[in-house]
Amino acid sequence: MQIDTLSEFLTQAGTEFRLYDLGRRLQPLDRDDFAAIEAGQRPYPWPLQRHAWLAVCYWQRQSQPQPYVWFLKLPLDERGLFNNAAVKHFLAALVEQLGQDPSAPLSDEQQERLAQTPFTFQPAQDKLAAFHARLHLELELPPSAFYQGVLDYLAAPDQHDWQQLGLQGLADVAARLNKDTPLSEQLASRLFNLPQPVQLALLNQCEHHPQSTALTDRLLDGISTELEHQSADQERIALLLRATAGCAPFEARRQKIATLLTLTPSQPLMLSLAARLWQELTDETLLLNYLEQLAEHHGELFNGLFAELVSIPALRPLILTNLHNPALSVPLKNAIGTLFSDSASSSSPLASDRD
Known part of the structure; x- marks a missing residue:
């Protein structure tokens, strides 16, 4: 059977899979929407530099999820549609290296050959951390070993060394803020008293996830406070605004912009x-x-x-x-x-x- 799309390949291999965009920021991509994109029925919604930057996570059905991940950079044509020739080229490389089983173990040489195709990329560390945090949360897998250390630090910053915090732990916290009201309120109340490197890392992670009203209000208030300074820090204003990017459009942010x-x-x-x-x-x-x-x-x-x-x-x-x-x-x-x-x-x- 000829396989023309990535969805067909993963489905025929008996896997469950999820898709995320990693171009402008981390965003889940619905499977039905992706199928329509693959069929050329609609353009890719979040192009960056005329490419789709995808994280494809898959695992074997009827088992506890043990996800495998590909990071794919697929070219788009002038209409924003998938370049079908490029997609088929990548699928041919997949079949050559993996056969019909995407979870088959690969030798180091096979992995290297697959990584050398022009359709794979390595995400920046902050996006990679955000992706793993969201993936573990949505698949109901435990957070990283760094998560508890960040929770302990936020509960009592004066009693812990912030330099021992792990980026993945900060990402795990940011991914959970929207559903953990006490944690979100705690961070909102203490955020601007944290050391600048911790603030920077948390704000960079927040932009990849929806956030609570308590936190977005605090971030927008922080912009207002910065504007009151004689020489406002424009980088900080942009950072605070960007930290709300994972939220759907809302009036207070529109007015601030x-x-x-x-x-x-x-x-x-x-x-x-x-x-x-x-x-x-x-x-x-x-x-x-x-x-x-x-x-x-x-x-x-x-x-x-x-x-x-x-x-x-x-x-x-x-x-x-x-x-x-x-x-x-x-x-x-x-x-x-x-x-x-x-x-x-x-x-x-x-x-x-x-x-």
């Missing part, structure tokens, strides 16, 4: 909005404000960030329908004109979208 965009927004903020908080830009007013500020204050970033945003299916129609909006500011009109002039000369797919 709208306010920040009126204050000559910093480069860290603009990068964070495009990379982590693009879902708030589905608000058309906010999107146009973002693009105008980007064109006026960060022209050197405009082409790259515009290309990334227009590749996201949820934003693409909003952006394209406003390309000829007469109400656009002069800097934005000029930036768009320059962009399409450059893309036309390089035969970019963006050129055809303008028509």
Whole structure:
């Protein structure tokens, strides 16, 4: 039987599997949605640099989950659809190395050959920790050995050495905050009194998971406090905002972003909005404000960030329908004109979208 998709391969091999996106941040990908993407019925929802960055977790049915994981970087075409030739190339490499059993033991040489295909990648350590924390939580597997140490530290920071904390333990905590109200409230009350390296690690982990209202309120309040300083720390503002990225769009955050965009927004903020908080830009007013500020204050970033945003299916129609909006500011009109002039000369797919 010919196998054309990853889902078919894993199903035929008798496995259960889950999928996660690791591109912009950690996000679960529904299996039915993935099947539709594989069938070319819809574009990939979270492209990054015209690729899908996937974690594929699978285990044999009728057994306690002992997950195997592949990290796959699959190219997308100009419409955001899977490049079928690339997918078939990867499947051929899989079958060559694994046969029909994805859980078959591989020799070191076979593992090395599979890792050398252009379709695998190694996630950054913070995303890898977030992924393992979410996976263990959802499969009802125990957290890492570092988890209890972080709990003990948060309960009594003065009695423990923060330098002994493990990144995976911090990730395990962040993954559980949304469902553990006492833990979330404890962290919200103590977060800004923790050493800066601990704050940084926890905030970086929080962006990959939904968070409680108690914690998101604290994070947004922290931004307000920072703005009161004569020289506000723009990196910290972006970090605090990014830590809420795992939450669905909500009004308080939208208002905070709208306010920040009126204050000559910093480069860290603009990068964070495009990379982590693009879902708030589905608000058309906010999107146009973002693009105008980007064109006026960060022209050197405009082409790259515009290309990334227009590749996201949820934003693409909003952006394209406003390309000829007469109400656009002069800097934005000029930036768009320059962009399409450059893309036309390089035969970019963006050129055809303008028509």
